[in-house]
Amino acid sequence: MKHALVSDIHGNLEALTAVLADIEKRKVDSIHCLGDVVGYGPDPAACLKMIDRTCDTKLMGNHEFTALGLQSSGVFNNAARAAVEWTQAQLTDSDRAIMADFEMDKTLDNIYLVHASPLEPVQWHYIFTEEEAVAAFQNLKTEIGFMGHSHLPLIFSAGPGKRIRSQAGHTFQVGDESRYLINVGSVGQPRDNDRRACYVVFDSDEGDVFYHRVEYDIDAAQQKMATAGLPEVLISRLAAGL
């Protein structure tokens, strides 16, 4: 089975369209969205509809949770909060109904999918460091977990008796001896100094994890953001990939 994993689209329709076209070429069996379809970008409603139509799994992200008014936007920084409030104003009842059906996490055979962390998914814990990965691994019930949230393509691995190791995301084959927590990076707002949209294809028969980077029309996305009056800091970071 070939699974495509996309996350953190953040209302960037140009990036999502380019990524879905790239996935189309790779003949995958299923597409799983790990959350944060909205927030930051200029096309939250169009991205929600596209994800709803194309994806087999649709997980809840903290930006959906906030857009639904289930937690305060006070936890966000100023630019993110401004974007959340702008996003809330764009969404219709039917857009909200799409988000209201997003799942918190999902287990497919031996693969676990979640937006932030297997530890208390609804608390949206970040996993940046090996220390932060410890509790996440303790709560991971499968061999391999995929997540998003930090926008950083990172691979955490835990072998028996070995300490947890983190590496930058790269194409590799999973080993029998280790368990993995794999961050699939971000489609709509990459933060690893690479401006290209990021996603992962996992071949569960071969154990191959492929990181893919896709060029998209950043200028068009930035133009729309400027027209919408979204914060400048969110516009400029797209070109820098941070």
Add this chain to the structure above:
Amino acid sequence: MPEIVVKYEDKVIERIVTEKKRISVGRTNDNDVVLENRGVSRKHAMIEFNDNAAVVIDNESLNGTFVNNRKITEEVLRDDDVITIGKYSLVYNSQTTRDQDGGAGFDGTMVLNTKAQKKLLENDSIERQIVEKYGGSVLLGMENSSFAEFRLEREVTTIGKAKFVHVQAKGFWLSGIQAKIIKEEHGFSLVNLGKQGKTLVNGEPVNSAVLKNGDLITVGKTTFKFVEGKTQ
């Protein structure tokens, strides 16, 4: 002969047919119509009959007397007018609407279902105890609910069929998060988030509604009753 049908939360508990010229309505036992409820004053109101006309007169009651949801001091009654006193409603008709099938008393007063009335009042008192014990507002499970009592402690309480929501509701076509209850400055409101038409208040589909004490909230196949507490 004129007739007054007494209902408690839409259930008929008493049907009164009287030859008297005036009947008193209130909480204490010396009234002609005794309504046991906190919202009813001891001598709450009078209904006077004259030929084919009837007038309801509020007796400066604390919580007021309403006719067809309008607060009144004195009001001429027409057929099918609804007098609301506390949680009770009294429906007036100038002629009896059905055959008398129970034993009539000397003055024509007839209590059809005291058992049902007692049960309703008992339930009301259980609810009151629950809310008084907690102090705040609660949801009571009425139908297909996994709990009897849920305390509305959070700023936002989610209701739906997903595992991660606070309040589980049943129904195949429900959204994961079908609705939320938001704590506001003065009370609570209910907002539908999922599929349209799956969140109802007192049987009516809503997008959002300010919750009132006693409101029945139905999400899919599950029904809760909102009982307002003293403190929010």
